[in-house]
Amino acid sequence: MSATASPSPSSGPSRNADAPANRLHGPTPITAASVKQRPSGMPIHRYRPFETVDLPDRTWPGRRITAAPRWLSTDLRDGNQALIDPMSPARKREMFDLLVRLGYKEIEVGFPASGKTDFDFVRSIIEEGAIPEDVTVSVLTQAREELIERTVESLVGAPNATVHLYNATAPVFRRVVFRGGRDEVRQIAVDGTRLVMEYAEKLLDDRTTFGYQYSPEIFTDTELDFALEVCEAVMDVWQPEEGREIILNLPATVERSTPSTHADRFEWMSRNLSRREFVCLSAHPHNDRGTAVAAAELAVMAGADRVEGCLFGQGERTGNVDLVTLGLNLFSQGVDPGIDFSRIDDIRRTWEYCNRMQVPPRHPYVGDLVYTSFSGSHQDAIKKGFEALEEQATREGVSVDRLVWEMPYLPIDPKDVGRTYEAVIRVNSQSGKGGISYVLKNEHQLDLPRRMQVEFSRIIQARTDAEGGEVTPTQIWEAFRDEYLPVPERPWGRVALRSAQTSSSHEGRDELTVEAVVDGVDTTLVGSGNGPIAAFFDALRRAGVFEGAPGADAGTVGEVRLLDYVEHTMSAGAGSRAAAYIELAVGDRIHWGVGMDANIVRASLLAVASAVNRAFRD
Numbered sequence: 001m002s003a004t005a006s007p008s009p010s011s012g013p014s015r016n017a018d019a020p021a022n023r024l025h026g027p028t029p030i031t032a033a034s035v036k037q038r039p040s041g042m043p044i045h046r047y048r049p050f051e052t053v054d055l056p057d058r059t060w061p062g063r064r065i066t067a068a069p070r071w072l073s074t075d076l077r078d079g080n081q082a083l084i085d086p087m088s089p090a091r092k093r094e095m096f097d098l099l100v101r102l103g104y105k106e107i108e109v110g111f112p113a114s115g116k117t118d119f120d121f122v123r124s125i126i127e128e129g130a131i132p133e134d135v136t137v138s139v140l141t142q143a144r145e146e147l148i149e150r151t152v153e154s155l156v157g158a159p160n161a162t163v164h165l166y167n168a169t170a171p172v173f174r175r176v177v178f179r180g181g182r183d184e185v186r187q188i189a190v191d192g193t194r195l196v197m198e199y200a201e202k203l204l205d206d207r208t209t210f211g212y213q214y215s216p217e218i219f220t221d222t223e224l225d226f227a228l229e230v231c232e233a234v235m236d237v238w239q240p241e242e243g244r245e246i247i248l249n250l251p252a253t254v255e256r257s258t259p260s261t262h263a264d265r266f267e268w269m270s271r272n273l274s275r276r277e278f279v280c281l282s283a284h285p286h287n288d289r290g291t292a293v294a295a296a297e298l299a300v301m302a303g304a305d306r307v308e309g310c311l312f313g314q315g316e317r318t319g320n321v322d323l324v325t326l327g328l329n330l331f332s333q334g335v336d337p338g339i340d341f342s343r344i345d346d347i348r349r350t351w352e353y354c355n356r357m358q359v360p361p362r363h364p365y366v367g368d369l370v371y372t373s374f375s376g377s378h379q380d381a382i383k384k385g386f387e388a389l390e391e392q393a394t395r396e397g398v399s400v401d402r403l404v405w406e407m408p409y410l411p412i413d414p415k416d417v418g419r420t421y422e423a424v425i426r427v428n429s430q431s432g433k434g435g436i437s438y439v440l441k442n443e444h445q446l447d448l449p450r451r452m453q454v455e456f457s458r459i460i461q462a463r464t465d466a467e468g469g470e471v472t473p474t475q476i477w478e479a480f481r482d483e484y485l486p487v488p489e490r491p492w493g494r495v496a497l498r499s500a501q502t503s504s505s506h507e508g509r510d511e512l513t514v515e516a517v518v519d520g521v522d523t524t525l526v527g528s529g530n531g532p533i534a535a536f537f538d539a540l541r542r543a544g545v546f547e548g549a550p551g552a553d554a555g556t557v558g559e560v561r562l563l564d565y566v567e568h569t570m571s572a573g574a575g576s577r578a579a580a581y582i583e584l585a586v587g588d589r590i591h592w593g594v595g596m597d598a599n600i601v602r603a604s605l606l607a608v609a610s611a612v613n614r615a616f617r618d
């Protein structure tokens, strides 16, 4: 993208001014001219750019959001009206109860004058006492008398209720829908407000605390001076004052501008509205340009007190702004959203039941794949990130949950929203050693030495390159066992250990006796060395196992060297097991072996057998 205010590429200092003069010998360098886009041929003449706002002293870009705005969920109204098959009463109730449980204090529960379903639903939650004392329900209506009367009627007996009245104010709606000018359209809002007050006075009693909300629909395409004029006219009727707020909701009914212009419009309205201290300024972004979340956040920075939206961005066309993303964006910055998202999968399941829709796999914070990394460098960084957190926790003597979350590639800890680490790393052809060893560590407590990680990841990569697709943790484990740990059901290898006994001589050398199966024959192996591993090597050598080893001439003893030995415990406490890793050079080839046992000596002998078996397997 290029912006008209940017300096032209040639007007600034050259990026490569400091580069040596002889830098670009060889292939022709890419330049801006060589990547020029071509005209698309699409009918751009049919569209006009949106109006920007002349607000050079705008203040919102420098603000931070330090507290959650008021939230209104309109899942049961704007969300519901956009469904092919609107929610049944049972599904509506399920959604209402979910919203209450999550902590929403303002819930738009329907458009009661639309028909019996919505009207009866509003009556049912009132009559069944399902609305907690601290929750305000709101209902939407057009500015038409018969609709207003029916709307107010639906609220009788509600503890806290708001009537929300709207009419479109943008030029094309004035001309096409209402076939009038500014005066007529302003009058619709004024008359509607008066009627709401009259019917509330007539129909509601002192069981109800009553509020009022007005929306100049299509605010985004309405001239700012006219939007202000209509809102002022509405306020002149409602008369907001201390203890009598008015909610002025400025909807991006169709998202038409960048979030920055949306924010400018909010700052302009917030500065110019009279009686501002009695106004709850509310944003209602839709997502036509795909930037509703940014638009909502910038509107809050620009003065909005409240945001209306739907869970997971349900709503007309591309949806309303996503309340879950907004809330968890705040959470990820250390700001309490005031909504409990700690069981995100439960929320998603209920939402999917109610809406009969699916949350896509890449949906922020909740999609199946959003805490998953397939690519090698991401996996490597995440694995190191987890290890660093664990080390820090041990150093500071606290649990990992107490530490600030600083983790490559994962903006929040999946556990904080009730997800597990199971899917954090998944392996396919784009994965590297970090991811594969993360799976082994996480699921099998095996912390492979770095060079062994490289060896095993080549084995997995050969498989993903040949077969494509994902390799599941189960398949990784099977491949690992097949490669390093011959199991009784699939035996292979020249040496199978049965039992071993060591004794130390007075020179500090270990004498070792091993009962093993060698080349299918029960054999007693005897050796000595300065430690059990060296003694086992000696025993294998004496038994002729290394004869004909790769890298040696046939019939001779090949060169077999121990290069590295690593061990670690696999779990703490009684019954803990140890893992041992051996790096073996046979001729010019390197083979790792692994052994696991409750006894560390036996684990290391098993690791030697594993490496030797692999060396001779080929």
Ligand SMILES: CC(=O)SCCNC(=O)CCNC(=O)[C@H](O)C(C)(C)COP(=O)(O)OP(=O)(O)OC[C@H]1O[C@@H](n2cnc3c(N)ncnc32)[C@H](O)[C@@H]1OP(=O)(O)O
Residues within 6 Å of the ligand: 078, 081, 111, 113, 114, 115, 141, 142, 143, 144, 147, 166, 167, 168, 177, 178, 188, 217, 253, 316
């Ligand atoms: C951006 C939004 O989400 S706005 C909310 C939209 N949601 C809904 O519409 C869902 C519920 N609506 C309904 O079920 C129906 O529209 C009803 C039952 C409320 C009304 O149905 P109808 O009486 O058939 O009217 P309809 O919806 O077609 O509206 C058209 C008439 O209302 C007028 N009108 C539209 N909006 C408004 C408004 N906000 N205030 C006053 N009049 C309005 C139109 O100018 C038109 O008038 P005309 O017949 O004189 O030309």
Ligand SMILES: CC(C)C(=O)C(=O)O
Residues within 6 Å of the ligand: 078, 140, 166, 215, 217, 218, 249, 251, 252, 253, 254, 284, 286
């Ligand atoms: C009724 C209004 C607030 C609305 O939903 C919109 O303009 O998008």
Ligand SMILES: [Mg+2]
Residues within 6 Å of the ligand: 078, 251, 253, 284, 286, 316, 320
């Ligand atoms: Mg809407």
